[in-house]
Amino acid sequence: MLELLPAPPADPLWDLAAAFAADERPERLDLVLGVYRDHTGVTPVMAAVREAEIRLAERSASKEYRGLSGNTAFNRAMVSTVLGTGGPAGRATAVQTVAGTGALRLLADLIRRTRPGTTVWISDPAYVNHRPILEAAGLTVRTYDWSDPLRDLREARRDDVVLLQGCCHNPTGVDPTREEWEALAELAVRNGWVPFVDLAYHGLGDGLEADLWATRMLADRVPEMLIAVSCSKNFGLYSDRTGCAVVLGPSRAALRNVETALQNAARTLYSMPPEHGAAVVTAILEDDGLRAAWRAELDDMRARIQANRADLVAQLDSLGHAAQAGSLARQKGMFSTLPLSADGMHALRRRFAIYGTDSGRINIAGIPAHRIPCLAQGIAAVLEQPACAAVS
Ligand SMILES: Cc1ncc(COP(=O)(O)O)c(C=O)c1O
Structure with missing residues (x-):
């Protein structure tokens, strides 16, 4: 029966995640999936979540x-x-x-x-x-x-x-x-x-x-x-x-x-x-206390995302790409769309080990702050040499 199964279309995001996992370059940067990462690159368990889990475990509620x-x-x-x-x-x-x-x-x-x-x-x-x-x-x-x-x-x-x-x-x-x-x-x-x-x-x-x-x-x-x-x-x-x-x-x-x-x-x-x-x-x-702690941590996460975006905008601007920086500045939330074509995104991957989707989407929340300069330089290099992107 299984030989009748037609080849299914691949999942574009998880395929990219697999390509990233197979990339051995130490500087590789995964900006594909929409997952918040803190400044150490970790997706943390929020403190309020951890505390709620402890309380729930102590209550040992039924799993009915x-x-x-x-x-x-x-x-x-x-x-x-x-x-x-x-x-x-x-x-x-x-x-x-x-x-x-x-x-x-x-x-x-x-x-x-x-x-x-x-x-x-x-x-x-x-x-x-x-x-x-x-x-x-x-x-x-x-x-x-x-x-x-x-x-x-x-x-x-x-x-x-x-x-x-x-x-x-x-x-x-x-x-x-x-x-x-x-x-x-x-x-x-x-x-x-x-x-x-x-x-x-x-x-x-x-x-x-x-x-x-x-x-x-x-x-x-x-x-x-x-x-x-x-x-x-x-x-x-x-x-x-x-x-x-x-x-x-x-x-x-x-x-x-x-x-x-x-x-x-x-x-x-x-x-x-x-x-x-x-x-x-x-x-x-x-719970008032846990709720307040969650809201505060959520605000911190948002502030980090905003700071990452502002930093990327400033770096791109200083590299002479004010128009592209301006369009990034108007975006909000976990994702930004870079002003790059699919060829440009391939070049970013090939030349700088920076992984976003072919549509130009990157996870702003996934960038460690110290890597923002190299992300900006990579984007600027691809913008300045689009021909180099096309021969990939
Ligand atoms: C716009 C949008 N809707 C819904 C979802 C579904 O999220 P989940 O099923 O993980 O809660 C996502 C996840 O990335 C999303 O980006």
């Missing part, structure tokens, strides 16, 4: 099944963290998911169960997994230009769904201004499409509240909305697979079938989400 919606205290905590208390939170329901990816997939399943054949609009460029997740759920995908979403989204019709990254757009690092977000909300209300917000980096752009501003503003304005929340980056729980699918309806009554539909989707995919990360997040959010 939790139910298809996962940890319900976690779900409540996620809704109030993302939407605040009162207002739209009163017309929201949520289930725990297998991280942000699981939330995207579960909500995609909900869309298909509600209205098969729905068109979902994703940005161009998009997070690499958006299209495959939506298509795997049987949905039709169209794209809108991320540099001018309002133009293409004028074509989005009533009952279409529009996937928007709530902050720190992956891969570009460029977010709409508040005025542009307001215009998007107005368009959604006028034309009747449903916003589907993917929240994976809140807290790592301009701060937690500022990064949630667009999501909350949309939630205030539109009757229906879907939100996929990931705790991977802002709690550093990457491998604990912790996230939440939130659905907003025009009223509580309109949500009566939603939780069961999400549970049914979960049952056929993985049954129940893993408890550990959700228990950790709940322990942090329900």
Whole structure:
């Protein structure tokens, strides 16, 4: 039977990670995956997470099944963290998911169960997994230009769904201004499409509240909305697979079938989400001290990302590339898109052992501060000798 299996397409990100692992040059620099690294190059366990884990271990809670919606205290905590208390939170329901990816997939399943054949609009460029997740759920995908979403989204019709990254757009690092977000909300209300917000980096752009501003503003304005929340980056729980699918309806009554539909989707995919990360997040959010410690550490992470970007911008500027530095300065969050073509990114890899994606995306949070000068020099060298890039 297995000989019938056609060769599947390779995963571009994990393929690059494997190429990096096989590169023996000591100066190699991995800026491919979206993972926060501290100044020593380590992805730390946050102090509040460590403390919550100790408390949970001491309580030695049972590992009994939790139910298809996962940890319900976690779900409540996620809704109030993302939407605040009162207002739209009163017309929201949520289930725990297998991280942000699981939330995207579960909500995609909900869309298909509600209205098969729905068109979902994703940005161009998009997070690499958006299209495959939506298509795997049987949905039709169209794209809108991320540099001018309002133009293409004028074509989005009533009952279409529009996937928007709530902050720190992956891969570009460029977010709409508040005025542009307001215009998007107005368009959604006028034309009747449903916003589907993917929240994976809140807290790592301009701060937690500022990064949630667009999501909350949309939630205030539109009757229906879907939100996929990931705790991977802002709690550093990457491998604990912790996230939440939130659905907003025009009223509580309109949500009566939603939780069961999400549970049914979960049952056929993985049954129940893993408890550990959700228990950790709940322990942090329900304890004033741990919550404050988490917020402070998240702020420190954000400050380090901002300092890395500012340093790279300054170095590029001083090397005579003011225009490129200027465009990097406008980006935010874990990723930046370098002003380099795929050939340029290959050259960066070949000549300087610096690994980003072919689209030019690099993980700003993954650069040790002392390596920023050589990153800037590498970028400058490739910008100045593009012909050298082409012969790779
Ligand atoms: C935009 C975006 N959405 C969702 C995710 C999913 O994250 P996870 O499944 O690890 O929580 C990611 C991860 O990189 C992302 O960049």
